[in-house]
Amino acid sequence: MAEQNPPRLSRAQASGTSDPSSSCLGGSTIKQKRKDEIQSLKPRAYADAVAAHSSLSISDSLYPGNSFSSLASCLRSPYERYARDLTQLTINVPELATNVSDPQRPCFAALYDFSLNAAKKAVHLHNIEGLNELDEASSRNKGRAQILFLNGHPSPQWLNAIGGRLCVDPEFYQRHLDFRAAISRPDYFTLPALPSASETMARLRITTIGYRQPRLGFSAHQHPQRYLDRLRSEAAKGMTQYENTLRMEDKWKTGDSIVRDFAIHDTEHFTIEQDISICIDRIGHGWNAMVWLDVGATLEASPHGPWISPKKHKEDLLEFLPTIQQKTKIALKNSSIPSTSNCTYNHDNGDFLQSGSLLHLDYGRKLDQETASTNPLYALSDIFRFAATSELQFLNMLATKIAKEMDPTILVQQANPTVANLLYSRQILESHIQRIEENIQFIEAQRRLSQSQTPKANAAIESVQKDFQALTSRAKSLSAQCDRGMTIIMNNATIRESQRAILQAEGVAKLTRLAFIFIPPSFTASLFGMNVKQFGIGASVEIWLYFVITVPIMLIATLFLTTDVAGRCRSLFTWAIRRKKIRTNSFPL
Numbered sequence: 001m002a003e004q005n006p007p008r009l010s011r012a013q014a015s016g017t018s019d020p021s022s023s024c025l026g027g028s029t030i031k032q033k034r035k036d037e038i039q040s041l042k043p044r045a046y047a048d049a050v051a052a053h054s055s056l057s058i059s060d061s062l063y064p065g066n067s068f069s070s071l072a073s074c075l076r077s078p079y080e081r082y083a084r085d086l087t088q089l090t091i092n093v094p095e096l097a098t099n100v101s102d103p104q105r106p107c108f109a110a111l112y113d114f115s116l117n118a119a120k121k122a123v124h125l126h127n128i129e130g131l132n133e134l135d136e137a138s139s140r141n142k143g144r145a146q147i148l149f150l151n152g153h154p155s156p157q158w159l160n161a162i163g164g165r166l167c168v169d170p171e172f173y174q175r176h177l178d179f180r181a182a183i184s185r186p187d188y189f190t191l192p193a194l195p196s197a198s199e200t201m202a203r204l205r206i207t208t209i210g211y212r213q214p215r216l217g218f219s220a221h222q223h224p225q226r227y228l229d230r231l232r233s234e235a236a237k238g239m240t241q242y243e244n245t246l247r248m249e250d251k252w253k254t255g256d257s258i259v260r261d262f263a264i265h266d267t268e269h270f271t272i273e274q275d276i277s278i279c280i281d282r283i284g285h286g287w288n289a290m291v292w293l294d295v296g297a298t299l300e301a302s303p304h305g306p307w308i309s310p311k312k313h314k315e316d317l318l319e320f321l322p323t324i325q326q327k328t329k330i331a332l333k334n335s336s337i338p339s340t341s342n343c344t345y346n347h348d349n350g351d352f353l354q355s356g357s358l359l360h361l362d363y364g365r366k367l368d369q370e371t372a373s374t375n376p377l378y379a380l381s382d383i384f385r386f387a388a389t390s391e392l393q394f395l396n397m398l399a400t401k402i403a404k405e406m407d408p409t410i411l412v413q414q415a416n417p418t419v420a421n422l423l424y425s426r427q428i429l430e431s432h433i434q435r436i437e438e439n440i441q442f443i444e445a446q447r448r449l450s451q452s453q454t455p456k457a458n459a460a461i462e463s464v465q466k467d468f469q470a471l472t473s474r475a476k477s478l479s480a481q482c483d484r485g486m487t488i489i490m491n492n493a494t495i496r497e498s499q500r501a502i503l504q505a506e507g508v509a510k511l512t513r514l515a516f517i518f519i520p521p522s523f524t525a526s527l528f529g530m531n532v533k534q535f536g537i538g539a540s541v542e543i544w545l546y547f548v549i550t551v552p553i554m555l556i557a558t559l560f561l562t563t564d565v566a567g568r569c570r571s572l573f574t575w576a577i578r579r580k581k582i583r584t585n586s587f588p589l
Helices: 011-015 042-052 067-080 088-093 126-140 156-166 170-176 220-221 224-246 367-372 379-403 408-413 420-449 455-529 542-560 565-586
Strands: 109-113 123-124 143-151 201-213 261-264 270-282 286-293 317-320
Touching: 011 126, 042 067, 042 156, 067 156, 067 170, 123 126, 126 156, 143 156, 156 170, 156 286, 170 201, 170 261, 170 270, 170 286, 201 379, 201 420, 224 420, 261 420, 270 379, 270 420, 367 455, 379 420, 379 455, 408 455, 420 455, 455 542
Parallel strands: 143 286
Antiparallel strands: 109 123, 109 143, 201 270, 201 317, 261 270, 270 286
């Protein structure tokens, strides 16, 4: 879909009213009647507000909105394509709502209300009309405590409707949809943001480990590293094509899963990385939180990337490993998702099912509702634990690969040692370390902003913070192991090259000794074979004369080979000059 620059709008047009005090731009109201009341916007007014901000250039404001141009084009696209009212468009156009008849496509949104007087805890939204639940919940409880889950790739209609009703900071959309930021426009390099600008927003990285059992050919067994390098090269090209597909709106359905990164660690294991974006908005004594997961429909039902081969069923056995969370006596308790959930979908294809796709189905079962109603970070603690567990499994897997690369027996067996695998792992670890440290900063900022510090909430949040600090230490330790491993491999390579040079020098020395044996006889034979006048034409020479001349020449050559004749001569010459000076000084004329 070709994008156009958003039109330049006035503030009155952006807010959908002539009164600028009722507008909501950047996630905060300009003027509020009450401190705990949010002024909602209509979906089109929300899109126009973002478009108005994106039209601000460096000559218009100290806070230019150039980086929001792609987001503004996305949000305004429905109104540029259809000349209808948004409500009529939502009802009549089928692609605006999730197709609930598809068994592989989950609900795009799910609302969890942790308010103490909430009539219904979970509401799964199959279409945009279900967002009316948000307004009903708001009218029942002004001090609300809600989590809204979004799953997978969005549609502009969903974003406008949710953004207008909840007054979502467009920066939250911008960060989660960062793959759209540079479509036909320059990259403004706004991410990662400063910690002070990320106190209410976080991006967790969840990693799913994949297992592939390929049918390896003869060349793969004979040259495994070369085969692995080829797989990584093909994966990088496939990921580039996938990222280009991400920018094409018409290639995606609402709820499709998004993959941020893909890595191949060896011929058996690979990983896909996805994000969970979180935004917390505190309103008076209540709060709203949005949790946007990249995980939506199964990856097989979503646009394919390099993790799925077109001939997968014929060549490889492929499956995703589950994220296994450890809790006290969990094996003795019933932890299955209740069948009463109205948003379940077909899980028969277990090979492509991801644990993250179940987060929104039965969230917060073990949380204390009273504590969650006053502390949003406590209410989100299960999401942080899930992300931490996913990261831990990834680090444990990577630790086995690094240990294998540094195994002394394997290092000795390698004909051509390489640092490619360790360098590949180290680059991945560096990006994970940066993300984990950002998450720790977010947790610390939320603890400072929290108005409720109950013992239960403090214990849960402190536990999560310690988990992420432990992950940081583990990741840095593995990165240091990669550095040491690369140093060891390079030193071993240097030693091997030195050994090869020594062996080559010994071979040259043997050849030199052999030449000293054959060169003198060859010289003598060549000398007697010369047609010179002194030897005469047809003159016969006794054989003993050949040996008489050859033997002294060989002795002289051996003397030069075994003795530093030139050095001896220099020493003798120096000694003679010194003796002459002594005699001259002792007996002057």
